[in-house]
Amino acid sequence: MSIIWKKVIRSYGMITIGTFLMALGTRMIYEPMSMVTGGFAGVGIILEALFGLPVSITTFALNIPLFLLAKKSHSKEYLTKSLYAMMTFSAALAIIPLAVVTEEDYLMAALLGGALNGVGLGLVFSSGSSTGGTDLLSTLLHPFFPVMRLANILGIVDGLIVVTGMLIFGIRTALYSIVAVFVTSKVMDGVTAGMRYAKVMYIISDESKRIAEIIMNRLDRGVTALRGNGMYSGQEKQILMCVVSRREAVFMVKYIKELDERAFVIVADAREVLGEGFGMSD
Numbered sequence: 481m482s483i484i485w486k487k488v489i490r491s492y493g494m495i496t497i498g499t500f501l502m503a504l505g506t507r508m509i510y511e512p513m514s515m516v517t518g519g520f521a522g523v524g525i526i527l528e529a530l531f532g533l534p535v536s537i538t539t540f541a542l543n544i545p546l547f548l549l550a551k552k553s554h555s556k557e558y559l560t561k562s563l564y565a566m567m568t569f570s571a572a573l574a575i576i577p578l579a580v581v582t583e584e585d586y587l588m589a590a591l592l593g594g595a596l597n598g599v600g601l602g603l604v605f606s607s608g609s610s611t612g613g614t615d616l617l618s619t620l621l622h623p624f625f626p627v628m629r630l631a632n633i634l635g636i637v638d639g640l641i642v643v644t645g646m647l648i649f650g651i652r653t654a655l656y657s658i659v660a661v662f663v664t665s666k667v668m669d670g671v672t673a674g675m676r677y678a679k680v681m682y683i684i685s686d687e688s689k690r691i692a693e694i695i696m697n698r699l700d701r702g703v704t705a706l707r708g709n710g711m712y713s714g715q716e717k718q719i720l721m722c723v724v725s726r727r728e729a730v731f732m733v734k735y736i737k738e739l740d741e742r743a744f745v746i747v748a749d750a751r752e753v754l755g756e757g758f759g760m761s762d
Contacts, residue, residue, distance in 0.1 A: 490607075491561065491607040491608065491609075492561070492564065492607070494603040494604070494606060494607040495561060495564060495565045495568065495603070495604055495607050495609060496568055497600075497603055498565070498599070498600040498601065498602070498603030498604040498607070499565055499568040499569040499572055499600060499604060499611060500568070500572050500600070501596050501597070501599055501600035501603070502521075502569060502572075502596065502597055502600035502601065502604075502611070503569055503572030503573045503576050504572075504576060504596055504600075505592070505593045505596035505597045505600070506521050506525075506535065506573060506597075507535075507573060507576040507577070507578055507579070508576070508578075508579050508580070508581045509580075509581065509582060509589045509592060509593035509596070510522075510525060510589075510593050510660075511525055511528070511535060511578060512578060512579065512580040513580065513582065513584070513586065513589050513653070514529065514645075514648075514649040514653055515586075515589060515590070515593065515645075515649075515653055515656060515657045515660060516641060516642055516644070516645025516646075516648075516649065516653075516654070516657055517593070517594075517597070517638075517642065517657045517660050517661050517664065518614060518637075518638030518639070518641045518642055518661060519611075519613045519614050519638065519641070520538065520539045520542045520543065520612070520613040520614065521535060521539055521573070521613070522638075522641045522642070522645060523538060523539075523542065523641055524536075524537075524538035524539050524573075525645070526641075526644055526645055526648060529648060529649070530648070534573075534574070535573050536570045536571070536573035536574035537570075537574075539566075539569065539570050539573065539613070540566070540567075540570040542613075543566045543570075543612040543613065543616070546612055546613075546616045546617055546620065547559065547562070547563055547566070547612060547616070549620055550616055550619070550620060553619065553620070554619070557608070558608065558609060561607060561608060561609030562609040562610050562611070562612055562616065563612075564609070565604050565607075565609050565610065565611045565612070566611050566612040566613075569611045586652070586653070586656040587656065587659070589656065589660070590656045590657070590659040590660040590663060591659075591660075591663055593660050593663075593664075594659070594660040594661070594662070594663025594664040594666075594667060595663060595664075595667050597660070597664045597667075597668075598663060598664040598665070598666065598667025598668040598670075598671065599667055599668075599671055601664065601668045601671075602667065602668040602669075602670070602671025602672045603671060605668070605672055606671065606672050614634060614637045614638055614641070615634065617637060618630055618633040618634040618637055621633055621637075638661075642654060642657055642658065642661070645657065678723050678724065678725055678726065678750045679723070679724055679725070679726055679728075679729040679747050679748065679749065679750060680721070680722075680723055680747070680748045680749075680750045681720075681721070681722050681723075681724060681729060681732060681745065681746070681747050681748075682719055682720070682721055682745070682746040682748075683719070683720040683721075683722075683736060683743060683744070683745050683746075684708070684717055684718075684719050684720075684743065684744040684745075685720075685736065685739070685740045685742075685743035685744070686740060686742075687739045687740040687743070688705065688718040688720050690739055691720060691735070691736055691739060691740075691743075692705070692720055694732075694735050694739075695720070695722050695724075695732070698735075699724060699728050699731075699732070701722055701723070701724055701728070702722065702723075703720055703721070703722040704720070704721045704722070705718050705719070705720055705721075706718070706719040706720075706721055707719070723750060729747055733745060733747070
């Protein structure tokens with residue numbers, strides 16, 4: 481199987497799992513407990529309470545015009561993935577049975593629902609797509625409000641949905657919904673950062689040549705030699721810099737100490753790494 485097909489399968493697999501987790505949180509936590517956390521699913525929960533419309537139908541129907549309008553402003557790949565995400569999310573909402581798993585415990589509902597939604601959104605966003613909804617709506621509204629950041633527009637749109645939910649279901653439910661939104665954002669950030677999370681290593685050693693060979697040959701990673709001068713000794717030193725995965729960093733420290741016990745090693749977090757050897761194909 482080619483690398484391209486592996487990336488495609490991985491991307492769509494992440495979307496499928498992510499949308500299922502989001503639908504699970506909606507059907508088993510948010511919907512039965514009337515927790516409106518924004519998004520078109522939140523609109524669906526409101527319309528279901530007012531008119532009896534299924535949430536799955538609402539999310540699907542509201543998204544269709546948005547995707548038609550977004551054809552000119554987004555890439556074909558992004559729209560294709562996002563359309564698949566929207567359809568699988570709507571389908572999962574229709575398939576998963578309505579059930580209450582938190583027994584009127586709103587705090588547990590906010591934590592569990594936020595975690596499920598955060599992991600699901602993180603997987604979807606990491607695949608280079610979205611489920612449409614208010615995310616896509618915000619990108620379409622942005623040209624009309626160019627002085628505003630996209631995140632601010634999204635916050636306003638979702639905020640209006642949450643406020644509407646508060647007027648219908650009460651302030652207590654709305655407050656716990658805000659807690660769920662906070663948990664979702666934190667978990668989602670953790671998932672998306674973890675997809676491209678790595679370690680930057682700076683190594684100062686008299687055995688820099690042998691260490692560089694280990695990095696290139698055993699780990700199949702690139703390494704760059706930087707020139708440095710010790711201010712105390714006045715001697716010129718080679719500083720090796722490389723980016724490795726978290727697992728590889730553990731092995732590298734072990735290898736370095738075996739070669740040179742006096743080596744000076746700095747290991748730092750790299751929150752975002754793009755390029756050969758890193759990214760979606762890792």
